[in-house]
Amino acid sequence: MGRSLRGAAAIVGVADAASPTGELETRGRALEAAMIREALDDAGLTLDDVDGVCCSGIATGIAEYLDLHPTYVDGTFVGGSSFEVHVEHAAAAIAAGLCDVVVGVYASTPRGDRRHGAAPAAFGPMGPDVAAEWEVPYGSMMPMTSYALAADRHMAQFGTTPEQLAQLAVDARRWAAMNPRARYRDPITVDDVLASPIIASPLHQLDCCLRTDGAGAYVLTSADRARDLASPPVYVLGAATATDHWVISQMPDLTVTPGAVSGPAAFAHAGITTDDVDVLQAYDSFTITELLHLEDLGFCAKGEGGAFVEDGKLGPGGALPTNTNGGGLSYTHPGQYGIFLLVEAVRQLRGSCGERQVPNAEIAVAHGCGGVLSATGTVVLGTEATR
Amino acid sequence: MTARREPPVSDDAVPFWDATRGQRFVLPWCTECERAIWYPRTVCPRCLGDAVEWRADAGRGTVYAASVHSKPGPGRDANDGPYVVVLVDLDAGVRMMSNVVGCPPEDVVPGTRVAIAWEPLSDGRHLPVFRPV
Numbered sequence: 016m017g018r019s020l021r022g023a024a025a026i027v028g029v030a031d032a033a034s035p036t037g038e039l040e041t042r043g044r045a046l047e048a049a050m051i052r053e054a055l056d057d058a059g060l061t062l063d064d065v066d067g068v069c070c071s072g073i074a075t076g077i078a079e080y081l082d083l084h085p086t087y088v089d090g091t092f093v094g095g096s097s098f099e100v101h102v103e104h105a106a107a108a109i110a111a112g113l114c115d116v117v118v119g120v121y122a123s124t125p126r127g128d129r130r131h132g133a134a135p136a137a138f139g140p141m142g143p144d145v146a147a148e149w150e151v152p153y154g155s156m157m158p159m160t161s162y163a164l165a166a167d168r169h170m171a172q173f174g175t176t177p178e179q180l181a182q183l184a185v186d187a188r189r190w191a192a193m194n195p196r197a198r199y200r201d202p203i204t205v206d207d208v209l210a211s212p213i214i215a216s217p218l219h220q221l222d223c224c225l226r227t228d229g230a231g232a233y234v235l236t237s238a239d240r241a242r243d244l245a246s247p248p249v250y251v252l253g254a255a256t257a258t259d260h261w262v263i264s265q266m267p268d269l270t271v272t273p274g275a276v277s278g279p280a281a282f283a284h285a286g287i288t289t290d291d292v293d294v295l296q297a298y299d300s301f302t303i304t305e306l307l308h309l310e311d312l313g314f315c316a317k318g319e320g321g322a323f324v325e326d327g328k329l330g331p332g333g334a335l336p337t338n339t340n341g342g343g344l345s346y347t348h349p350g351q352y353g354i355f356l357l358v359e360a361v362r363q364l365r366g367s368c369g370e371r372q373v374p375n376a377e378i379a380v381a382h383g384c385g386g387v388l389s390a391t392g393t394v395v396l397g398t399e400a401t402r
Numbered sequence: 403m404t405a406r407r408e409p410p411v412s413d414d415a416v417p418f419w420d421a422t423r424g425q426r427f428v429l430p431w432c433t434e435c436e437r438a439i440w441y442p443r444t445v446c447p448r449c450l451g452d453a454v455e456w457r458a459d460a461g462r463g464t465v466y467a468a469s470v471h472s473k474p475g476p477g478r479d480a481n482d483g484p485y486v487v488v489l490v491d492l493d494a495g496v497r498m499m500s501n502v503v504g505c506p507p508e509d510v511v512p513g514t515r516v517a518i519a520w521e522p523l524s525d526g527r528h529l530p531v532f533r534p535v
Contacts, residue, residue: 082447143412
């Protein structure tokens with residue numbers, strides 16, 4: 016398949032900083048911000064125009080510092096050529112309509128760092144350690160505190176109950192019972208969840224995901240090649256990213272995740288609505304995480320997630336089969352669970368899930384959520400019939 | 403005095419931590435946008451300007467969300483707890499994480515009005531916490 020990005024993107028603003036002394040007065044995030052300001056000025060654009068951020072590291076760090084919520088991020092690190100790779104990726108993204116205005120930035124001040132008594136940063140500025148300075152001293156636990164605060168806020172604002180959250184753990188376990196490789200398969204009840212120790216109120220131990228070993232992989236190729244391979248192709252019908260913050264105290268509204276942006280964008284890209292989704296894989300690091308996804312993806316209105324799930328419709332035989340492998344709550348959760356969402360969605364669309372197979376699954380959604388409700392990626396997948 | 407993992411001082415927050423030595427609560431404001439900024443930054447995340455000045459703040463706010471922790475997190479002594487971790491919406495228009503002290507932790511709920519209080523750190527700085535008003 017030929018490349019489609021020829022002539023699709025252009026660099027419209029630049030900036031750089033250096034000094035004959037070999038030292039710069041500014042460093043860290045402030046230096047990155049100055050470069051971005053200068054390049055935007057050069058282009059006649061402002062921060063409000065920016066929807067994409069590239070750097071050779073944690074792109075959400077500089078984004079949060081500038082209160083940006085980019086829907087395109089690239090933190091690819093391949094050494095000194097990272098920035099050329101970013102430009103290639105960004106041009107492709109722009110060609111594909113994923114984003115409009117991307118800023119790429121780099122700053123490194125080994126001399127200035129030494130003068131300030133700091134160890135030179137190996138991979139450019141990491142910025143202030145926001146969590147260490149403004150969260151950890153208060154006894155916050157990564158990641159439980161963040162999700163507990165989100166659950167507390169959802170309960171206070173919408174009247175969501177511990178019983179409603181517990182139903183999600185019960186449904187996950189019912190699916191896990193049909194997955195021979197699941198960590199936990201014995202049935203549990205809402206009362207079992209409520210009787211498990213409170214880790215950080217209002218979340219109980221059984222509201223929290225597992226900590227297990229785990230691994231996964233996928234292969235993506237062109238539709239042309241895919242047709243002649245060994246397994247039935249599962250097509251990417253739509254995909255979108257959204258980012259919001261990095262630490263929980265910077266999240267503008269703890270009841271709304273960036274999935275409220277990436278979900279509808281991916282669905283629109285795919286030309287589907289929530290009614291078209293046969294099977295949903297929605298990141299369940301905690302029960303509250305999954306509840307927020309249901310609202311933000313549009314399966315129910317904001318605040319109505321509790322009432323939506325309490326009849327068990329996410330479980331086997333329910334109207335919206337969700338996390339059919341047992342999820343992070345009962346199958347496995349090694350830390351970054353997103354790959355398992357994709358693998359299970361593909362297997363459901365291939366019809367290869369055995370006892371837990373959802374009949375006639377033609378459209379699946381894999382909705383990942385990273386950080387602490389910080390960044391979401393929504394992928395809509397379909398079969399040959401729904402391509 | 404509660405044992406805590408003491409916060410590092412970032413470049414951008416030196417004036418904040420210096421002020422806490424005298425138990426003074428200050429916030430960075432962008433003088434262009436007339437908007438408070440939190441966490442401390444030397445550039446305004448709205449306009450990218452660097453006209454940031456530190457202003458005294460009354461340190462009053464409303465609890466946005468609260469979670470009681472029975473088992474202490476890594477930043478606190480193993481014998482601490484239960485304690486309540488909160489997000490406080492300051493009247494100045496910014497949100498910060500903190501603890502509310504001086505009342506049973508379970509009494510702290512979204513909507514609780516709070517005012518600044520201080521806990522000493524080992525190097526003469528103070529950590530901003532809150533108490534109910």
